[in-house]
Amino acid sequence: xxxxxxxxxxxxxxxxxxxxxxxxxxxxxxxxxxxxxxxxxxxxxxxxxxxxxxxxxxxxxxxxxxxxxxxxxxxxxxxxxxxxxxxxxxxxxxxxxxxxxxxxxxxxxxxxxxxxxxxxxxxxxxxxxxxxxxxxxxxxxxxxxxxxxxxxxxxxxxxxxxxxxxxxxxxxxxxxxxxxxxxxxxxxxxxxxxxxxxxxxxxxxxxxxxxxxxxxxxxxxxxxxxxxxxxxxxxxxxxxxxxxxxxxxxxxxxxxxxxxxxxxxxxxxxxxxxxxxx
Amino acid sequence: xxxxxxxxxxxxxxxxxxxxxxxxxxxxxxxxxxxxxxxxxxxxxxxxxxxxxxxxxxxxxxxxxxxxxxxxxxxxxxxxxxxxxxxxxxxxxxxxxxxxxxxxxxxxxxxxxxxxxxxxxxxxxxxxxxxxxxxxxxxxxxxxxxxxxxxxxxxxxxxxxxxxxxxxxxxxxxxxxxxxxxxxxxxxxxxxxxxxxxxxxxxxxxxxxxxxxxxxxxxxxxxxxxxxxxxxxxxxxxxxxxxxxxxxxxxxxxxxxxxxxxxxxxxxxxxxxxxxxxxxxxxxxxxxxxxxxxxxxx
Numbered sequence: 001x002x003x004x005x006x007x008x009x010x011x012x013x014x015x016x017x018x019x020x021x022x023x024x025x026x027x028x029x030x031x032x033x034x035x036x037x038x039x040x041x042x043x044x045x046x047x048x049x050x051x052x053x054x055x056x057x058x059x060x061x062x063x064x065x066x067x068x069x070x071x072x073x074x075x076x077x078x079x080x081x082x083x084x085x086x087x088x089x090x091x092x093x094x095x096x097x098x099x100x101x102x103x104x105x106x107x108x109x110x111x112x113x114x115x116x117x118x119x120x121x122x123x124x125x126x127x128x129x130x131x132x133x134x135x136x137x138x139x140x141x142x143x144x145x146x147x148x149x150x151x152x153x154x155x156x157x158x159x160x161x162x163x164x165x166x167x168x169x170x171x172x173x174x175x176x177x178x179x180x181x182x183x184x185x186x187x188x189x190x191x192x193x194x195x196x197x198x199x200x201x202x203x204x205x206x207x208x209x210x211x212x213x214x215x216x217x218x219x220x221x222x223x224x225x226x227x228x229x230x231x232x233x234x235x236x237x238x239x240x241x242x243x244x245x246x247x248x249x250x251x252x253x254x255x256x257x258x259x260x261x262x263x264x265x266x267x268x269x270x271x272x273x274x275x276x277x278x
Numbered sequence: 279x280x281x282x283x284x285x286x287x288x289x290x291x292x293x294x295x296x297x298x299x300x301x302x303x304x305x306x307x308x309x310x311x312x313x314x315x316x317x318x319x320x321x322x323x324x325x326x327x328x329x330x331x332x333x334x335x336x337x338x339x340x341x342x343x344x345x346x347x348x349x350x351x352x353x354x355x356x357x358x359x360x361x362x363x364x365x366x367x368x369x370x371x372x373x374x375x376x377x378x379x380x381x382x383x384x385x386x387x388x389x390x391x392x393x394x395x396x397x398x399x400x401x402x403x404x405x406x407x408x409x410x411x412x413x414x415x416x417x418x419x420x421x422x423x424x425x426x427x428x429x430x431x432x433x434x435x436x437x438x439x440x441x442x443x444x445x446x447x448x449x450x451x452x453x454x455x456x457x458x459x460x461x462x463x464x465x466x467x468x469x470x471x472x473x474x475x476x477x478x479x480x481x482x483x484x485x486x487x488x489x490x491x492x493x494x495x496x497x498x499x500x501x502x503x504x505x506x507x508x509x510x511x512x513x514x515x516x517x518x519x520x521x522x523x524x525x526x527x528x529x530x531x532x533x534x535x536x537x538x539x540x541x542x543x544x545x546x547x548x549x550x551x552x553x554x555x556x557x558x559x560x561x562x563x564x565x566x567x568x569x570x571x572x573x574x575x576x
Contacts, residue, residue, distance in 0.1 A: 119554065119555055120554075121512045121551065121554050122513060123512075123516055123517075124513070127516075131543055208403075215407055218535075231407070231408070231411060235521065238411075245411050245415055249411065252405065253403070256403040256404070257400060260403045
């Protein structure tokens with residue numbers, strides 16, 4: 001682990017990625033301490049201001065400090081990314097291993113489920129769900145979990161299938177090892193590498209999706225700050241002030257860049273085989 | 279097909295009767311009952327699904343409950359706008375991305391290659407709606423170079439073109455990076471293959487080798503990627519259409535969701551999903567047609 005970290009910091013892009021990610025994660029965690037203002041406090045007198053010493057990124061149409069809103073928005077983005085990718089990863093690993101190791105008919109059912117989900121364009125699926133269930137952060141998380149499960153599940157299934165036929169697994173099986181032991185001790189560690197890379201490459205997509213849905217007013221409810229809803233404010237105010245758009249997009253672009261750089265150098269380190277395929 | 283059934287069940291599993299939502303809180307029970315009957319909601323769910331599929335095969339997507347027009351008319355009226363937008367974006371991305379990737383592969387590890395590599399990643403990660411917002415802010419609102427809203431007057435060609443520039447740019451930008459990386463990678467692979475060495479050994483000019491032999495093969499994966507990427511393209515188109523208030527299937531979905539016009543939501547999501555599936559299949563076919571090696575194995 002420390003070795004991986006050291007090698008990442010030796011690569012310029014990996015280092016930049018790591019710094020960006022750490023910076024934004026820390027600023028989001030410490031939002032309550034760092035933020036100069038309450039992110040939902042109204043201050044109509046100071047509305048629509050440009051950046052100044054008092055308001056680093058200016059204020060929005062209700063006089064809320066954009067810098068504070070951006071910091072708190074980071075909490076929403078990271079929360080969504082962590083919960084949804086964590087859940088999707090666990091369910092995906094489980095289903096993938098069951099599909100790879102279980103009976104044929106179960107495999108077919110699970111693959112059918114994966115293919116069905118993948119046949120929708122993600123955003124369309126998200127919008128349809130939000131339209132039915134109503135906009136909320138939980139809906140967004142649920143949609144992301146459901147649509148990401150196949151990504152992980154498929155990788156795990158393929159890996160499980162290829163490991164299953166190895167001789168050491170057969171030997172283990174012959175010696176009477178339980179299914180849980182085989183899956184937990186032999187299969188799981190072998191699929192973890194590709195999964196970590198996949199997850200770190202998925203984080204920017206998930207964050208962008210959350211921001212996108214919040215931008216459409218289908219994510220977090222106002223007045224909770226999210227990068228997407230700040231951008232939405234910016235869109236409605238586009239003829240008055242550029243600052244909400246700039247404030248909302250900076251962290252979004254930085255964090256997607258950070259995670260992508262980090263994911264790419266992780267991939268190069270852990271799995272040189274994958275380097276060619278993307 | 280399964281996807282459609284799932285979607286249909288999902289719509290009907292949620293609490294809240296569409297007829298009730300449509301008519302508002304003050305509707306009388308009789309009115310709701312007659313509305314439900316008109317929408318076919320009083321039938322049991324399996325019957326509804328069968329009826330829906332029956333109509334589907336006749337090209338009937340149902341009626342829009344608000345304007346009383348056939349949903350198919352509405353959806354297919356909006357579809358060309360989206361298709362043009364996606365097509366322009368892809369052509370734009372290909373025109374820049376493919377030469378860029380080609381150049382990077384031929385000048386591997388040069389400074390230009392490294393810069394274009396980092397820029398490509400940056401382009402890929404930029405979400406389409408953020409790019410759309412910025413291009414709207416910079417080129418339409420501040421500089422007034424291009425119009426901000428709509429798709430232009432019908433029949434006025436240049437007007438429509440100028441309305442297409444910014445949205446296509448917003449969608450195409452991430453694809454420039456994507457295609458550049460892809461072409462670079464596959465170009466490097468192809469250049470190492472035997473037939474390229476043979477072509478060189480025959481004494482063909484480097485230009486001929488690169489453009490007639492190598493590039494022709496290196497472009498193949500882009501076809502697949504564009505086909506599979508249709509889902510991303512449609513999603514990006516949805517955001518861009520909303521930002522630029524352009525007519526199109528994405529805006530249709532969004533608008534019908536905000537007005538809770540379920541038949542239109544169904545119809546438009548259905549058509550875009552179909553588009554996604556068709557384009558994936560089509561890209562496989564085109565690939566087989568382009569690549570003699572796959573053609574032979576069919």
